[in-house]
């Protein structure tokens with residue numbers, strides 16, 4: 366059950382050239398006020414794309430107007446719900462690419478309120494695909510899926526052939542949302558790809574609480590001079606820095622080899638939560654944490670250890686994570702140190 370170390374490409378490997386296709390592209394990002402969507406929208410705008418963000422500012426999500434601060438002139442925002450076909454339809458027409466990130470993302474939230482999760486992550490996804498089929502069947506779609514759909518891994522690193530066995534309502538709904546996208550490729554030839562993301566972190570993530578990621582509350586506590594709690598500590602995770610996740614989306618939409626496929630996105634290799642806590646404290650230059658037992662409700666849906674085998678994505682697109690965990694943590698701390706008031 367050990368995972369091979371993964372290679373990290375130096376920052377000099379970042380080339381704008383592979384993404385030249387976005388320079389004149391008309392792009393829609395659902396969920397673009399949220400953490401990953403806003404980083405993606407900003408990057409697309411910087412590449413010269415005409416970007417429209419569609420987001421309903423779902424309470425409890427990572428939606429935050431500050432996420433698009435400074436980019437208002439370059440990114441248009443429409444406040445609309447992906448569950449509403451009438452609101453969605455006009456924004457699909459004439460678009461070259463759809464990055465489909467709108468979602469209810471809280472695992473525990475999906476257990477407490479399962480039906481809204483099902484509506485957004487499953488039913489609305491099928492409706493969106495039907496709309497695309499009707500008004501813009503040529504559009505290139507990348508769906509943000511999740512490693513949560515694998516559940517507790519049978520082996521590590523987890524490749525795409527691993528059984529899909531979601532541990533919670535969110536995982537089942539996301540698995541169905543992903544499956545609809547791949548089905549619309551198989552049956553209608555639509556250009557749909559899914560990326561199975563792992564824990565993603567970085568500037569613009571939700572740090573107010575642990576709804577989006579445990580790392581968010583850790584980081585907030587450190588910046589506010591408080592100790593934070595690590596639940597368990599021995600479980601391992603494979604974290605992706607958000608700019609690397611953004612690169613994965615940009616590559617995926619341009620890769621014919623990934624049409625109709627779901628590809629894992631990993632990071633810098635596995636790290637235990639206690640080692641991660643130590644790294645965060647080192648990057649911050651001080652701080653402390655305490656190890657606590659998992660609360661019972663969380664233990665029931667925890668997936669244990671995870672590490673992604675993302676060779677499919679690497680081989681199909683040349684994508685590599687470019688940010689080491691140490692650098693990513695330092696950059697995240699620097700961002701939130703400067704913008705803390707917008708996020709707490």
Ligand SMILES: NC(=O)c1ccc[n+]([C@@H]2O[C@H](COP(=O)([O-])OP(=O)(O)OC[C@H]3O[C@@H](n4cnc5c(N)ncnc54)[C@H](O)[C@@H]3O)[C@@H](O)[C@H]2O)c1
Pocket residue numbers: 395396397398399400401402419420421422423424425426427428429445446447448465466467468469470485509510511512539561562563564565566571577578
């Ligand atoms: N962050 C991670 O670690 C991670 C891991 C795996 C998968 N993902 C997937 O990546 C995507 C983005 O996640 P994120 O971390 O940026 O979450 P986020 O909560 O920051 O962003 C999601 C955005 O979707 C919007 N949204 C929710 N429901 C909507 C609706 N009905 N209509 C319109 N907009 C709606 C929210 O307002 C929010 O701005 C999601 O699909 C998520 O499942 C994220």
